[in-house]
Amino acid sequence: MSDHINPDRDPNPIPELGDLAPEPGAGYWDAIDARLAAVEAERSVSEVESPLDVEAEQDFSDTRDTEADVIRLDDMISQRHYHNGRRLNGQTMMAAAAGVLLLILGGLTLNQIIRSSDIPSAVETAGGDGDSGEPSIAADGDVDDDPAADQTSDAGTVEDPAGEDETGGGDGATSEDGQAAESSESSDETAVESTLPPGATCYADDVYSMVVVDTMVELTLDEAELTRRGLGSGSELRAYAIRNDGTFPFGAIGTYFSDAGYEASMFEIDLDGEITGPVEWLISPDEVFTAEEGDPGMELADCADIDNAQELYDEALALPSPALVDGDPDVDSDSGAASPSPFDNDDYVHIFVGTQLVGVWDKSNASWQQVDPVDGAAEFVAADGFEVDSLQTIGTDNHNVVWQTSTAVVPTECSIERNNGLGLDRGEPNRLQVHGTPHRTILPQLVNEISATAEHLEAVSAVLDGVDVGPLALQAFQFDLEGDGVDEVLVEAVGQGADGAYSVLVLRRVGVDGTVENVAVHRSVAGEGEIFEHQVSTVVAIADINGDGNMDLATADVVFEAGGAGIWELTGTPTKVLSRLCGP
Amino acid sequence: MGGADDYTRVVLTMIDKVADLEKRARNGEASAFGQLARMYDRDLRNVVWSVLRSPQMTDDVMQSAYERAFRNIGSFDGRSSVKTWLSSVCYRTAIDHIRYEGRRRHPSMDDENAAVSYDMSAASGGDLAVRVVDREQLSQAMAQLSADEAAILTMTAGLGYSYDEVASIMDIARGTVASRASRARRRLQQELER
Numbered sequence: 001m002s003d004h005i006n007p008d009r010d011p012n013p014i015p016e017l018g019d020l021a022p023e024p025g026a027g028y029w030d031a032i033d034a035r036l037a038a039v040e041a042e043r044s045v046s047e048v049e050s051p052l053d054v055e056a057e058q059d060f061s062d063t064r065d066t067e068a069d070v071i072r073l074d075d076m077i078s079q080r081h082y083h084n085g086r087r088l089n090g091q092t093m094m095a096a097a098a099g100v101l102l103l104i105l106g107g108l109t110l111n112q113i114i115r116s117s118d119i120p121s122a123v124e125t126a127g128g129d130g131d132s133g134e135p136s137i138a139a140d141g142d143v144d145d146d147p148a149a150d151q152t153s154d155a156g157t158v159e160d161p162a163g164e165d166e167t168g169g170g171d172g173a174t175s176e177d178g179q180a181a182e183s184s185e186s187s188d189e190t191a192v193e194s195t196l197p198p199g200a201t202c203y204a205d206d207v208y209s210m211v212v213v214d215t216m217v218e219l220t221l222d223e224a225e226l227t228r229r230g231l232g233s234g235s236e237l238r239a240y241a242i243r244n245d246g247t248f249p250f251g252a253i254g255t256y257f258s259d260a261g262y263e264a265s266m267f268e269i270d271l272d273g274e275i276t277g278p279v280e281w282l283i284s285p286d287e288v289f290t291a292e293e294g295d296p297g298m299e300l301a302d303c304a305d306i307d308n309a310q311e312l313y314d315e316a317l318a319l320p321s322p323a324l325v326d327g328d329p330d331v332d333s334d335s336g337a338a339s340p341s342p343f344d345n346d347d348y349v350h351i352f353v354g355t356q357l358v359g360v361w362d363k364s365n366a367s368w369q370q371v372d373p374v375d376g377a378a379e380f381v382a383a384d385g386f387e388v389d390s391l392q393t394i395g396t397d398n399h400n401v402v403w404q405t406s407t408a409v410v411p412t413e414c415s416i417e418r419n420n421g422l423g424l425d426r427g428e429p430n431r432l433q434v435h436g437t438p439h440r441t442i443l444p445q446l447v448n449e450i451s452a453t454a455e456h457l458e459a460v461s462a463v464l465d466g467v468d469v470g471p472l473a474l475q476a477f478q479f480d481l482e483g484d485g486v487d488e489v490l491v492e493a494v495g496q497g498a499d500g501a502y503s504v505l506v507l508r509r510v511g512v513d514g515t516v517e518n519v520a521v522h523r524s525v526a527g528e529g530e531i532f533e534h535q536v537s538t539v540v541a542i543a544d545i546n547g548d549g550n551m552d553l554a555t556a557d558v559v560f561e562a563g564g565a566g567i568w569e570l571t572g573t574p575t576k577v578l579s580r581l582c583g584p
Numbered sequence: 585m586g587g588a589d590d591y592t593r594v595v596l597t598m599i600d601k602v603a604d605l606e607k608r609a610r611n612g613e614a615s616a617f618g619q620l621a622r623m624y625d626r627d628l629r630n631v632v633w634s635v636l637r638s639p640q641m642t643d644d645v646m647q648s649a650y651e652r653a654f655r656n657i658g659s660f661d662g663r664s665s666v667k668t669w670l671s672s673v674c675y676r677t678a679i680d681h682i683r684y685e686g687r688r689r690h691p692s693m694d695d696e697n698a699a700v701s702y703d704m705s706a707a708s709g710g711d712l713a714v715r716v717v718d719r720e721q722l723s724q725a726m727a728q729l730s731a732d733e734a735a736i737l738t739m740t741a742g743l744g745y746s747y748d749e750v751a752s753i754m755d756i757a758r759g760t761v762a763s764r765a766s767r768a769r770r771r772l773q774q775e776l777e778r
Contacts (some may be wrong), residue, residue: 005739008739008746008747008748008763009742009744009745009746009747010741010744011745012769013741013742013744014737014741014742015742016719016722016742017630017634017722017726017737017738017741018627018630018738018741018742018743018744019626019630019742020630020633020634020719020723020726020738020742021629021630021633021634021642022633022639022642024625024629024642024643024646025639025640025643028646028647029618029622031647032618032621032646032647032650032651033614033618035647035650036614036615036617036618036621036650036651036654037614038614039614039651039655040613040614041652044612051715118661131775391743393761445699501609530639
């Protein structure tokens with residue numbers, strides 16, 4: 001009755017809408033009663049000694065150490081994937097999650113992951129007191145209030161030997177750093193116990209709290225949220241993201257425990273704002289919970305305000321590393337689907353551009369390796385990796401980067417007529433695909449296609465150095481090449497002037513003197529009679545292909561009667577590190 | 585006066601009874617939880633139905649939701665009513681289900697539901713400019729709404745949940761509930777007028 005005057009309720013009820021559901025079928029309540037009785041019976045068995053968190057901790061330890069649990073989790077993931085009708089998304093999740101989960105079960109520590117990663121994360125950069133190897137939480141707390149200041153601090157640290165001293169810490173590695181010293185002194189207890197690294201950054205909202213540790217993230221859900229979702233008191237979520245630069249949604253996987261047993265989840269979150277979702281929780285092999293896309297995300301927070309920041313971090317360090325991950329859960333290694341290939345090597349990250357296997361990044365030797373054409377049936381079974389859609393086709397400002405898991409058998413022979421590109425049809429726009437098992441440090445970062453300006457045209461003219469520009473197609477791409485917070489622009493120009501056809505790639509970057517310099521990446525001008533040597537190179541993708549923290553360039557290359565692709569390193573003097581051309 | 589006293593006494597008795605059931609259910613007593621479930625089942629079913637639109641799926645999801653809720657009732661903190669909490673678990677389980685199954689809606693209609701006629705304009709205070717529709721028409725119109733819209737409209741307009749309760753159940757802002765409810769109502773009206 002009061003509904004009509006209560007402003008908290010719908011003033012115009014439609015009671016019929018509350019009575020549309022049909023009556024339950026026969027046996028409905030019998031089934032419910034039986035399920036409730038079963039739960040009651042379970043409880044009575046385990047009630048004597050069942051503090052949830054103790055059980056959970058035990059389960060976790062056991063799971064990490066037993067092969068059986070590895071298989072079980074693997075199965076869980078596969079099953080979830082199998083049940084998920086959205087194949088690409090399933091693959092995306094699998095690619096992001098399967099490896100990580102297996103890593104967690106692997107044996108090495110997260111610390112090793114972090115140490116093995118030489119990626120200068122933007123988060124780490126923003127971390128502030130990079131001069132401290134042993135900062136207090138408080139000393140790190142203001143990292144997000146003034147990123148510029150933090151960067152300055154970091155920049156100073158580079159030249160400060162004390163900054164590399166792991167024990168030099170927040171307690172005055174730099175005497176001028178009064179704030180750090182003060183923070184350290186004012187929270188002696190925390191400082192003594194804290195091992196949060198300088199790069200640790202915290203995020204929180206009323207639901208989540210998270211500690212970002214360079215390439216890893218630990219996230220917890222609070223009790224209320226777990227309760228709301230009916231997940232049970234004492235549940236614990238552990239989530240670890242990879243390569244978080246604060247700008248790109250990341251895939252992650254977590255585990256938590258409740259009286260329902262071992263559980264896992266995987267999700268995507270944009271640290272800047274919202275869950276970019278879907279946030280899918282693998283409750284059990286038969287149940288998946290999906291949070292709503294657009295759930296409120298996290299905001300940067302003072303680590304000191306997060307009660308368990310140190311605990312989260314310590315637990316993260318205690319977790320295994322991805323280094324032990326071997327194989328993709330979606331690929332049955334025993335299936336014999338493909339014969340071994342000289343390129344099937346876990347140390348290799350396989351790089352495809354369009355229809356070409358261009359080469360590999362040898363992780364163990366940190367080197368590019370050219371893949372020469374191979375006659376015969378040598379094949380490569382692609383696995384886990386990512387894909388960058390063609391810039392020309394996506395029609396948006398950004399790269400469309402997706403995780404990609406493929407079981408395609410890829411011939412490595414060099415034939416322009418063959419479709420070597422993991423399902424790409426001839427004539428499809430080129431795409432960059434990077435596959436490795438795993439190569440978690442390879443993650444894409446944001447690239448914006450921006451409107452070409454007169455400055456870009458001038459840059460092309462400068463590189464052409466007197467060659468008539470004439471009509472041309474001009475494109476420009478903005479990205480942070482080194483992850484230092486300063487954007488670079490790559491300009492692509494293909495044109496036909498009075499002096500002949502030309503193809504130019506120009507990198508515009510800030511030089512040491514603070515001015516913008518135009519650096520030629522590629523320059524080919526074909527005057528009369530020079531068409532056989534002319535090479536047109538266009539941008540396929542810009543991404544950190546080898547995981548060194550610097551963006552690399554993938555190009556589609558066309559020469560007379562042949563086509564192929566190239567990979568370029570853009571730092572320092574731009575260098576073409578891989579190239580493959582196929583043709584008659 | 586006496587009638588009012590009797591009424592009050594009955595209400596208080598019911599409240600006591602519900603409180604006792606809640607307490608026993610939280611202590612793990614399945615039969616108590618089962619009684620609570622029976623008390624709220626009609627509303628909870630309608631919440632789930634609004635999302636799933638399938639009798640069989642509704643039954644399945646309700647069973648799963650009850651089990652999940654009972655399994656975790658120890659974590660129910662009493663900050664909301666148990667009905668709101670159960671509604672949240674049911675709604676979430678239904679949403680999980682359709683996402684899990686990779687389908688957005690399942691507009692399966694039962695002919696048996698088409699028998700009863702309603703005068704929506706009279707029932708809803710004239711808000712909806714609807715003449716006379718039968719249950720099937722109403723169900724079909726609701727089926728054209730998104731799961732969220734249908735659920736919000738069912739809970740706010742159909743079941744009388746407060747905006748705050750729905751916000752809690754769906755984990756969205758109260759203002760979002762109001763705006764979505766308004767939009768859903770407009771869409772329902774459009775569908776009924778087709």
